[in-house]
Amino acid sequence: MAQVRKRLGATDGKIRMPDGSEHYIFGFVDITGVPDDRIFDFRGKAQLLSPLIEAYQGDEVFLTLTNLGMPGRPDLDDGHTIHWHGFPNQIPVWDGVPEASMSVPVARDLTYYYRPLDPGTYMYHCHFEPVEHIQMGMVGPLIVRPELEKRPQYARRRFAYNYAWTEFDREFLVFLTELDSTAHRMVEEAQPYDWTEYRPDYFLINGRAYPDTVRREHESELPFQPYSARINAYRGERVLLRFVNLGFQQHSVQVPGISLTVIARDAQVLRGTAGEDLIFERDTVYIAPGETLDALFTAPVPGTYPLYCRNLHRITNAGAPMGGMITEVVVRPRPLGCPPVREGENE
Numbered sequence: 001m002a003q004v005r006k007r008l009g010a011t012d013g014k015i016r017m018p019d020g021s022e023h024y025i026f027g028f029v030d031i032t033g034v035p036d037d038r039i040f041d042f043r044g045k046a047q048l049l050s051p052l053i054e055a056y057q058g059d060e061v062f063l064t065l066t067n068l069g070m071p072g073r074p075d076l077d078d079g080h081t082i083h084w085h086g087f088p089n090q091i092p093v094w095d096g097v098p099e100a101s102m103s104v105p106v107a108r109d110l111t112y113y114y115r116p117l118d119p120g121t122y123m124y125h126c127h128f129e130p131v132e133h134i135q136m137g138m139v140g141p142l143i144v145r146p147e148l149e150k151r152p153q154y155a156r157r158r159f160a161y162n163y164a165w166t167e168f169d170r171e172f173l174v175f176l177t178e179l180d181s182t183a184h185r186m187v188e189e190a191q192p193y194d195w196t197e198y199r200p201d202y203f204l205i206n207g208r209a210y211p212d213t214v215r216r217e218h219e220s221e222l223p224f225q226p227y228s229a230r231i232n233a234y235r236g237e238r239v240l241l242r243f244v245n246l247g248f249q250q251h252s253v254q255v256p257g258i259s260l261t262v263i264a265r266d267a268q269v270l271r272g273t274a275g276e277d278l279i280f281e282r283d284t285v286y287i288a289p290g291e292t293l294d295a296l297f298t299a300p301v302p303g304t305y306p307l308y309c310r311n312l313h314r315i316t317n318a319g320a321p322m323g324g325m326i327t328e329v330v331v332r333p334r335p336l337g338c339p340p341v342r343e344g345e346n347e
């Protein structure tokens with residue numbers, strides 16, 4: 001049985017939007033392997049999204065959370081937790097719901113243990129004062145890979161689930177959140193905020209707003225928003241999109257010109273109670289807060305295809321178009337030497 005060991009620090013930090021505005025966040029930072037006398041160097045360096053966690057089905061996952069405190073709010077001694085959203089039957093002590101077990105106080109560690117048995121797309125978040133801590137940025141992606149990939153006959157091939165038809169060539173995360181800049185400023189300035197007044201003005205994919213969404217890691221000056229949202233493929237490749245919504249609003253995401261085959265929701269392949277096939281095709285998917293959704297498509301004729309939220313208010317940055325929840329699917333011709341496009345694969 002393989003083991004995955006990771007250590008996350010919980011702290012605060014700053015992110016930047018394309019209009020130059022900066023926003024105070026809470027979040028996690030990867031401190032795996034950092035010596036204990038250096039972990040405090042990571043205070044104030046939270047990132048959005050929080051670090052990607054990956055494991056294989058059947059692995060043992062030891063996830064250590066260290067509460068590094070909030071240098072931007074030294075008065076705040078909040079605890080933090082990690083809640084693996086969608087993990088079936090977790091026992092309370094490692095479920096990260098403080099009302100049911102405990103949270104991690106400042107300067108302390110807790111190692112969470114998981115043995116994931118169901119492959120798929122998940123998310124994790126802090127569950128301490130969750131309305132505030134989730135909105136402030138303590139959210140991250142989590143992928144459990146299927147056991148199928150380990151079978152010798154499928155060596156070096158990639159699958160979303162334990163079915164050969166879930167094979168893909170490339171995978172991308174489309175992680176949706178919103179940001180209410182007034183709330184973030186109130187938290188930074190130690191003022192009370194009424195969360196029923198929640199009114200987000202920035203709309204993010206993978207922690208960034210357009211046009212930062214389409215900039216690659218090495219092209220951007222966003223050290224605390226490391227995840228690009230640009231989707232690249234060669235024509236004819238099978239592409240897996242792992243949608244996650246951990247904002248507080250429902251979103252409808254459209255990719256005109258590309259038909260998405262929705263194969264799974266909440267890490268469950270779409271099957272009826274009698275095993276019937278419930279997979280469907282759309283160019284628009286609706287995704288509610290707390291949901292994940294897996295969709296496959298075959299990269300069509302070369303070009304740039306926008307992927308965006310259909311609510312036009314959400315493709316702005318603080319009301320200024322174009323911005324927010326937009327990214328691009330960039331399809332290129334196959335390079336020389338690649339097998340040709342199979343017949344009937346697209347168009």
Ligand SMILES: [Cu+2]
Pocket residue numbers: 010026079080081126127128133138
């Ligand atoms: Cu927290």
